Amino acid sequence: MKLKSLLFACSGILLGSLHLAGSAIGADRVTGESFATRSEVIAQNGMVATSQPLATQVGLDVLKQGGNAIDAAIAANAMLGLVEPTGSGIGGDLFAIVWDAQSKQLYGLNASGRSPLSLSLDEFKKQGLSEIPKFGPLPVSVPGAVDGWFMLSERFGSLPMQNLLAPAISYARNGFPVSELIAYYFSVNQQRIGQYPGFEQTFTTNGNTPKKGEIFKNPALANTYEKIATGGRDAFYKGDIARTIGAFMKQQGGFLSYQDMAAHYSEWLEPVSSNYRGVDVWELPPNGQGIAALQILNILELYDIEGMQRDSAEFIHTFVEAKKLAFADRAKFYADPAFNQIPVDWLISKEYARKRQQLISPSKASKRVDAGKNEGDTIYLTVADRFGNMVSLIQSNYRGMGSGMIPTDLGFVLQNRGEMFSLQEGHFNQYEPGKRPFHTIIPAFVTKNNKPLMSFGVMGGGTQPQMHAQIIVNMIDFGMNLQEAGDAPRILHTGSSSPTGHKMLDGGYISLESGFSEKTRRDLGQKGHILTDSVGAFGGYQAIMFDDKNKVYYGASESRKDGQAAGY
Known part of the structure; x- marks a missing residue:
């Protein structure tokens, strides 16, 4: 796998090209992807x-x-x-x-x-x-x-x-x-x-x-x-x-x-990480859901994502099936570690990812998992x-x-x-006095060679680990810059076992932002996926990346909300 020079040099110049059908937000831009809302913000001092x-x-x-x-x-x-x-x-x-x-x-x-x-x-x-x-x-x-x-x-x-x-x-x-x-x-x-x-x-x-x-x-x-x-x-x-x-x-x-x-x-704790094609992605361990992003990325690393079209049923199906597996573990294991023994190291290991990948069919959507919550x-x-x-x-x-x-x-x-909290007795996340509930909010960080590269996050309940993984894939596999990675149309799957122990639609459903083609939507349906609209549920993104070569910061913010990145 050849990493895009953008991520390492942080030059802000897009070397690859990816066309997302129907994305005309910035169709008249003279640089970068057509769906980008603006270029990155760049500054030296902060x-x-x-x-x-x-x-x-x-x-x-x-x-x-x-x-x-x-x-x-x-x-x-x-x-x-x-x-x-x-x-x-x-x-x-x-x-x-x-x-x-x-x-x-x-x-x-x-x-x-x-x-x-x-x-x-x-x-x-x-x-x-x-x-x-x-x-x-x-x-x-x-x-x-x-x-x-x-x-x-x-x-x-x-x-x-x-x-x-x-x-x-x-x-x-x-x-x-x-x-x-x-x-x-x-x-x-x-x-x-x-x-x-x-x-x-x-x-x-x-x-x-x-x-x-x-x-x-x-x-x-x-x-x-x-x-x-x-x-x-x-x-x-x-x-x-x-x-x-x-x-x-x-x-x-x-x-x-x-x-x-x-x-x-409050408690200081050590972030945990997994390497994705040469960069270390860092999240916080439970009671939050951050390691779900690492689990998704570990499974995706076993595929030739760069060889797929982002606007394709092949990529979206692979992503969603990886997400389902990670969220099934999220429902079972993610809770307050003061009350449970949580196998974090095993869950984010490459060996475990290989075992889980064997459960993914390339042509058929899985129906065995239950839907989780995505509100907040x-x-x-x-x-x-x-x-x-x-x-x-x-x-x-x-x-x-x-x-x-x-x-x-x-x-x-x-x-x-x-x-x-779950009210089911015996559940890892069952209600108990003096206990921290399962948490959805997660900050993220990326390092390379033990140096800081990127600080980022995406708001929005159970949306967050899915979007963390998509931001990384957008930059590493699809060659997008910091702003484009956030502006690119997003994939949201709602459907895995719930951390509260409740069940929803069997197999869940996929919501795609405008910008994905009708052909891709039809192809996903043929694989057994259920598609639905979910306006406003795709989260809000902010990010800063450090260019170690030029000693400057790149900033990006969310086009879907009121965000602003600014430097001096």
């Missing part, structure tokens, strides 16, 4: 890529003021909690992978929260539930994001938290214009959780969520951020904020308590600085704005990540 331009600018300002990538990532994440509360906020969890230029090593952070200690499996049985509700007090787990900020800052940061939260505090008090996509998701979330206390007060004006271009303010969140900035992480987990959360949840019939907040801690809005951001540090950070409330539980006058929604 790069920030987030899902909202205002957050990108906040991160860039921190870099210009002398902060490092970790500082800028925290500031940008705080800003996203304000400008994109439909997918993020301090009521949710956080995961990160950090390349530390000084030690020349990767570090992983799991800042996900645990289930309430006072809530038992018997309580769900007593309420006659076979699955945990999507909204309300029962799916709420401890929010881990704020502790994640302080863990990152204390180990790698260079600026005080007051400096990092100041921009978001200012925007929260003075207001910002709401973008088109966020205005849409505000209205969607009002239908989901608008009936809960605090939503109308916090997120509406005269009962209406903000429209595109309207100025939105969140003074309650500004006050909360100020308490965190001056009082540190204990202001959130052991101070008035924690007491407010505990009292509110009790009032709503929930179980998350002050004691649960005070007992929270998230934010992903990545930052690189002039010192060589790079951060891959992902953060979410799950299901858009989360549970609908908005603690009194705090300005944010608590997550509903606990919904991802």
Whole structure:
């Protein structure tokens, strides 16, 4: 297999060519693929890529003021909690992978929260539930994001938290214009959780969520951020904020308590990797789903992907069947390692991939696996600085704005990540007190020869490992540059065993973005695949790549959302 010189030289010049039928987004471009929305952003001193331009600018300002990538990532994440509360906020969890230029090593952070200690499996049985509700007090787990900020800052940061939260505090008090996509998701979330206390007060004006271009303010969140900035992480987990959360949840019939907040801690952990045709792809181990991307890539490496057309039933069938196998393992094994022995090394081994590949028929879609969940809005951001540090950070409330539980006058929604627990006794991911649920949000990183190459992520529930694998395949096998790899039409399969133990459509179904030909769709049907539309479910992408030869960063952002990559 001959690797494309793009990936190693990072020249940004596409050497290969791949035509995707029907993709006319950039048909008049004089360079690169026709489906590309723009060329890559290139800069020497630093790069920030987030899902909202205002957050990108906040991160860039921190870099210009002398902060490092970790500082800028925290500031940008705080800003996203304000400008994109439909997918993020301090009521949710956080995961990160950090390349530390000084030690020349990767570090992983799991800042996900645990289930309430006072809530038992018997309580769900007593309420006659076979699955945990999507909204309300029962799916709420401890929010881990704020502790994640302080863990990152204390180990790698260079600026005080007051400096990092100041921009978001200012925007929260003075207001910002709401973008088109966020205005849409505000209205969607009002239908989901608008009936809960605090939503109308916090997120509406005269009962209406903000429209595109309207100025939105969140003074309650500004006050909360100020308490965190001056009082540190204990202001959130052991101070008035924690007491407010505990009292509110009790009032709503929930179980998350002050004691649960005070007992929270995040964990540093070692990222795990698999080599794909010469590059090392890094993910975090469970309770997240990152190793599913590695399992998919290990199986795909056994095929001549470069010899296939991307717009072909052959490639899509091979990809989907590999995904089904990985997600079957995801459903069985991925859970909190503090409660289970998870065979991570075996699952991501090449030997195991060869065994699993034998189950794939080249001509027939498998029907033996059950569908998993693919819902959940998230934010992903990545930052690189002039010192060589790079951060891959992902953060979410799950299901858009989360549970609908908005603690009194705090300005944010608590997550509903606990919904991802299974209520089946004996399941690896069964509900237990003080346990971290199966998690969908995953940051990714790529190295070559033990040097940093690329920090990237794709938002969107169970979409994420599928898109991680597609980004790598797009660049390695199909010769795309950083922006093209994200712009290329995506493949989404919904259909493997669920981490909650529930079953859906046998064999699942494939959703293809516009840009794949009708012939390919017909050919997939002849192999036994079921195709369906799934508008808006293909995730959101951000990425930064380092060109070691020219000592510059390449940045790319998501055309499907409001993202921006910018550098200086």
